[in-house]
Amino acid sequence: MNGIDGILVIAKPGGMTSHDVVARIRRATGQRRVGHAGTLDPDATGVLVVLLGRATAAMRFMLGLPKAYRAEMVLGIVTDTHDASGTVVQVASEVKVSRAFFEDVTRRFTGEILQVPPMVSAVHHEGQRLYELARAGIEVERAPRRVTVYDIRVESWPDDPLTVGARVTLSVVCSSGTYIRQLAADIGEALGCGAHLGSLVRTRVGRFTLADAHTLDEVEALAREGRLRALVLPIAAGLSHLPAVAVSGEDARKVACGAQVELSAAEHERVTQERPEADTVCECDRSSAGIVRVHGAGGELLGVAKLEMSGRRAMIRPIRVFVG
Known part of the structure; x- marks a missing residue:
């Protein structure tokens, strides 16, 4: 199976550690880059957000989800x-x-x-x-x-x-x-x-609920059949708590290469005034003010960036890039 980048929402059974779940998914997919966005006690059951491939680079932005x-x-x-x-x-x-x-x-x-x-x-x-x-x-x-x-x-x-x-x-x-x-x-x-x-x-992590969750048996069965991608959500689904910024053309190419780009005054004002609902606030935002997700003109997720001021110019500096 080729490498998969994205998010699996797992219904963790009781009697397993979160590490045990990650290990089983690692074996099922043959991928080394597998992690999770928040530990669940062994005796507890329910939603465990598992990250595959490049999604593991987004872990720090999901760990604080409510x-x-x-x-x-x-x-x-x-x-x-x-x-x-x-x-x-x-x-x-x-x-x-x-x-x-x-x-x-x-x-x-x-x-x-x-x-x-x-x-x-x-x-x-x-x-x-x-x-x-x-x-x-x-x-x-x-x-x-x-x-x-x-x-x-x-x-x-x-x-x-x-x-x-x-x-x-x-x-x-x-x-x-x-x-x-x-x-x-x-x-x-x-x-x-x-x-x-x-x-x-x-029952919920951020916007991921039990209704989104799949059993380990289901994941392993589809992995054997080469159809696991049907269950995998895009990386952007785990970053919906971050304000979104859209770039296109040369700016999109720069972001994909990790270079900073200037943000328009109108876009900067919109982003800085955006306020999430109270119970969707990510606790990691408290130490990461000004973090945004950056999308290309077609809506594809390019990466996560830091919104910074350079004099009177608003700039976005990529922190994690998910393309290329």
Whole structure:
């Protein structure tokens, strides 16, 4: 199979790491350049965005895409990992929580919040990942991180009266870097009964949803038949959160060669005034202001560029080129 450049949206099964998924797709396609745009825990299922070929060069612009989850909280039971894989460390004597009180508490966790990464996370501490320290029985102090929870809604509520082990299903839309297991534990603590994350499904990454996702079996079958391209989305599909700039003629040729070009005053004004919807903001944009995707006259994606000012002239300087 010839090399493929583009995006595969995978429905990750439980019991596999994101690296395991990448390895299977690498074997199925025979391609070395395969990556993903955001880790999903082994026990979690749902949307995993896999990048093939030149799309791997766009990874940095997709890692910060917002995520949506369907999360099941188990009330009244606390585990050492904040999820179902851990050891139970606390069981409440009762769960006296009304739906109104529950929803009032969850509202406190929307907006920009400070969240302490769990010990079972992949965050580094003095050269080691936290989960490696946790396996060795070591717990260290972690600095809180700012994350944004755009929305929390109750999808299903158990019959009253609630008992220990009652399960509440939430839909959560949040920024990249938000730990849902920690969110469940923090909400449980605020409720006064404790809680852990029973199960987790990632339903969306940016604009990619479960409806776009394919199973690994489907991918492998089509790869064997040489028809995998039917499932592959263009690189531009993962960059829709970036403002678009169109160039043509000699400017398009320059961009394809990695050379900077001047942007018209009208195009510069349009791009700088463009504002994405709140829950499609890519967190990577906070450190990459002025990043644009550049298209040719026919709509083809040429690359990603940095919008810069040179005196009174607006210039676009290519960062990644996907043609040639």
